[in-house]
Amino acid sequence: xxxxxxxxxxxxxxxxxxxxxxxxxxxxxxxxxxxxxxxxxxxxxxxxxxxxxxxxxxxxxxxxxxxxxxxxxxxxxxxxxxxxxxxxxxxxxxxxxxxxxxxxxxxxxxxxxxxxxxxxxxxxxxxxxxxxxxxxxxxxxxxxxxxxxxxxxxxxxxxxxxxxxxxxxxxxxxxxxxxxxxxxxxxxxxxxxxxxxxxxxxxxxxxxxxxxxxxxxxxxxxxxxxxxxxxxxxxxxxxxxxxxxxxxxxxxxxxxxxxxxxxxxxxxxxxxxxxxxxxxxxxxxxxxxxxxxxxxxxxxxxxxxxxxxxxxxxxxxxxxxxxxxxxxxxxxxxxxxxxxxxxxxxxxxxxxxxxxxxxxxxxxxxxxxxxxxxxxxx
Numbered sequence: 001x002x003x004x005x006x007x008x009x010x011x012x013x014x015x016x017x018x019x020x021x022x023x024x025x026x027x028x029x030x031x032x033x034x035x036x037x038x039x040x041x042x043x044x045x046x047x048x049x050x051x052x053x054x055x056x057x058x059x060x061x062x063x064x065x066x067x068x069x070x071x072x073x074x075x076x077x078x079x080x081x082x083x084x085x086x087x088x089x090x091x092x093x094x095x096x097x098x099x100x101x102x103x104x105x106x107x108x109x110x111x112x113x114x115x116x117x118x119x120x121x122x123x124x125x126x127x128x129x130x131x132x133x134x135x136x137x138x139x140x141x142x143x144x145x146x147x148x149x150x151x152x153x154x155x156x157x158x159x160x161x162x163x164x165x166x167x168x169x170x171x172x173x174x175x176x177x178x179x180x181x182x183x184x185x186x187x188x189x190x191x192x193x194x195x196x197x198x199x200x201x202x203x204x205x206x207x208x209x210x211x212x213x214x215x216x217x218x219x220x221x222x223x224x225x226x227x228x229x230x231x232x233x234x235x236x237x238x239x240x241x242x243x244x245x246x247x248x249x250x251x252x253x254x255x256x257x258x259x260x261x262x263x264x265x266x267x268x269x270x271x272x273x274x275x276x277x278x279x280x281x282x283x284x285x286x287x288x289x290x291x292x293x294x295x296x297x298x299x300x301x302x303x304x305x306x307x308x309x310x311x312x313x314x315x316x317x318x319x320x321x322x323x324x325x326x327x328x329x330x331x332x333x334x335x336x337x338x339x340x341x342x343x344x345x346x347x348x349x350x351x352x353x354x355x356x357x358x359x360x361x362x363x364x365x366x367x368x369x370x371x372x373x374x375x376x377x378x
Contacts (some may be wrong), residue, residue, distance in 0.1 A: 004328070006138045018294045020278035021056045021058060024277075025053050028052030028276075031045045031049030040177050040180065041176065043073075043269070045174075045269070047266045048173065048174075048270075048272060048276075049273075051271075051276070052273045054076070054273065055273055055277050056276070059236060060074070060079075062075040063075055063274050063277065076271060077274055080275070084154070084158070087154065087155050089151075089154075089238045089264055089267060090150065090155055090268070091151065091232060092236070094151050094236040094240060095240035095260065096256045096261025097261065097363070098236065098244070098255060099257045100240075101363065102244075103215055103216075104207050105356050106201075107212070108357075109205075111364075112361050113364075115308065115328075116358055116359075117361075118303050118304050118307035118327060119300050119301070119358075119362050120300065121145045121300060121304075122146035122298065122300030122303060123144060123300070124143065125295075125296070125299045126138055126142060126145065126146050126296035127142070129292060129295065130143055130289075133288060138160075138164055140160060141162035141165075141272060142158055142162075142164070142289055142292050142371055143296065143373070144172075145296045146171075146287075147328075147329050147367075148176055148329040148334070149363070149366040149367070150173045151233070152305065152366055153172035154168075154169055155232070155233055155339075155370065156370045156374060159229070159283070160374070160378070162371075164174045164280070164289055166276065167285075169272045170281070170292065173272060176330050179334055180337055181198065182297050183297075183334065184327055186302055186305070187305060190302060190306065191305060195312075196320065196342070198319070200319060200320050203259040208244045209245070210366050211277040212245040213242065217269075219234065219238055220235050223367070223368050225372030226368065226371075228371070228375065228376070230368055230370060230372070231371075233371065234367045234371070237364075257309040300327070300328045305322065308320075308323060309321045320354070321357050325337075326355040326357075326362065327362040329359075329367075331362070332361050334355070334359050335355040335358070335359035336355075352358075
């Protein structure tokens with residue numbers, strides 16, 4: 001062993017005792033634990049957790065580093081440039097998400113769309129709060145964490161040139177995976193037992209195939225006119241849904257829903273982890289962004305629930321306020337959470353079709369909200 005090699009080993013060992021690396025290993029381990037033990041979005045949290053450990057090994061070759069006075073490219077940094085910097089990964093993922101979505105419950109009861117809009121309140125509240133600490137473009141990028149929509153958060157932060165893209169992406173995807181932990185306490189805090197017991201009969205209305213085919217096309221055109229910057233986001237989402245509903249690309253639809261969506265999510269988790277290096281992540285501003293992201297999710301949930309309670313003041317047939325919480329874009333997790341909470345209160349209270357209808361409307365509303373922010377700040 002040469003003297004230079006020995007010196008490198010000593011330097012590497014000295015770096016190992018840096019508490020920041022150890023802290024990031026613990027964070028990575030927690031993410032892996034949540035993915036394996038509680039099955040919280042394992043296709044996302046497992047690669048995110050493992051990638052966090054990977055990039056925080058001292059002098060890791062997985063990310064770009066200076067060695068011998070030369071820049072050596074790391075695999076994860078290359079993936080980041082190829083899939084995140086040009087917004088490729090989130091847009092491809094939107095095709096898979098669109099193929100998963102059944103707009104039938106929403107089309108059979110279009111009034112549910114209003115709950116999806118109300119649940120975007122957290123975006124604008126957080127933007128106002130973040131503007132006290134960050135410049136407007138960064139504040140707008142942080143606010144979009146409240147969309148509960150990782151791809152939209154990536155695209156908005158990228159287009160606005162945010163200085164905190166890594167922290168924003170980590171916050172958006174981490175909180176999406178933690179929706180089952182974040183939402184129930186907020187819902188319970190804002191509703192009474194009586195309100196949670198409200199039953200909402202579901203009247204199945206047939207929706208024609210033509211309507212289901214025209215819907216993604218019309219939404220794309222309307223959203224493009226209202227918020228032109230949302231065209232790529234809403235377009236890829238609705239194209240995925242068109243693949244599902246056209247009836248002639250069934251095998252492609254199944255591939256998009258499963259293989260494509262899962263594969264891109266794994267790559268997303270790994271590439272986002274490349275931004276979780278200790279020196280970038282363990283900073284005051286990063287922790288502040290994580291806190292603001294949590295506030296955004298809480299106020300999104302609260303906005304939907306409070307809006308439903310407000311409507312009940314004027315409605316003869318009351319709605320269960322819990323469905324308002326499903327208006328965030330975390331599809332289909334939020335819809336399932338509301339349904340499970342309803343069953344826990346009353347085993348005969350089936351809210352699934354209502355909550356899913358609100359959930360898919362939130363998916364559309366979050367993309368349009370992202371487009372509006374881009375139109376305003378670009």
